[in-house]
Amino acid sequence: MHFSTFFHVSLFFFCRKQAVEYPIFKPKFTWMTRIALITGASSGIGKSTAEAFAKQNFRLILCGRRQERLDELKQQLAEQTDVYTLLFDVRDEKTVAEAIGSLPADWKSIDILVNNAGNAHGMGPIQEGSVMDWDATMDGNVKGLLYVTKAVTPGMVERRRGHIVNLSSIAGKQTYANGAVYCASKAAVEALSEGMRLDLTQHGIKVTNVAPGAVETEFSMIRFKGDAERAAKVYEGFTPLTPEDIADAITYAVTAPAHVTIADLTILASAQAAATTIYRK
Numbered sequence: 001m002h003f004s005t006f007f008h009v010s011l012f013f014f015c016r017k018q019a020v021e022y023p024i025f026k027p028k029f030t031w032m033t034r035i036a037l038i039t040g041a042s043s044g045i046g047k048s049t050a051e052a053f054a055k056q057n058f059r060l061i062l063c064g065r066r067q068e069r070l071d072e073l074k075q076q077l078a079e080q081t082d083v084y085t086l087l088f089d090v091r092d093e094k095t096v097a098e099a100i101g102s103l104p105a106d107w108k109s110i111d112i113l114v115n116n117a118g119n120a121h122g123m124g125p126i127q128e129g130s131v132m133d134w135d136a137t138m139d140g141n142v143k144g145l146l147y148v149t150k151a152v153t154p155g156m157v158e159r160r161r162g163h164i165v166n167l168s169s170i171a172g173k174q175t176y177a178n179g180a181v182y183c184a185s186k187a188a189v190e191a192l193s194e195g196m197r198l199d200l201t202q203h204g205i206k207v208t209n210v211a212p213g214a215v216e217t218e219f220s221m222i223r224f225k226g227d228a229e230r231a232a233k234v235y236e237g238f239t240p241l242t243p244e245d246i247a248d249a250i251t252y253a254v255t256a257p258a259h260v261t262i263a264d265l266t267i268l269a270s271a272q273a274a275a276t277t278i279y280r281k
């Protein structure tokens, strides 16, 4: 190879490596920036993560079920970075595969996957549980996470580069009364994070498990099926986490130096000691 070709090829890979590994080096060119795909990006932790990633100049693939919300966020972030939106429900494997498979060539090389989509549907003792709620919880939190991972991971393995962030919960570490199915779904996420790390580390892919406690989002409104009074009570008498707090931690994990894997982060409000122990005023 001619020296000048060798020099330019080396410079290209050096610059990209710096851009990928060191956040301090803010890349301005498309080929230098990382691509992050975020599920459940239209609200809560997903939306805040998109906002935090835009500040890092990551190019963003925002996925969700509500097109107007995705469009609004795309418009909001357009000045900071490139945004592409994908409309799908993580519970529908065919749509997940088709949507991610339809990405244009310059969006296909996903560097960061944030498996954030998921919810709790209903809360109560197991003997009174609704099968529909169980299906919605398990299908979204466990199978949905798997479907998206299946669509994204082979490319990461091929490129020998990638970072997967799975949103678990304190509920995945501590089971509480009336939450058996949600806790089980998040315990599955904990196991999947560990299993993915075991399988993917050898391919140059990092896996981070993030387990938040009480974060004030639409989470409780969905859990309690729109009962605003019951949802508000969850966050009464103490300062809960905000979605921005979790987005900060995710950003910390994905911008750590190349030789560092942030494997597991449990994040609680300072008034929360355990899943069901919150000191309220």
Ligand code: 8X3
Residues within 6 Å of the ligand: 168, 169, 170, 171, 212, 213, 214, 215, 219, 275
């Ligand atoms: C949400 C936190 O404590 O309601 O994952 O399970 S909690």
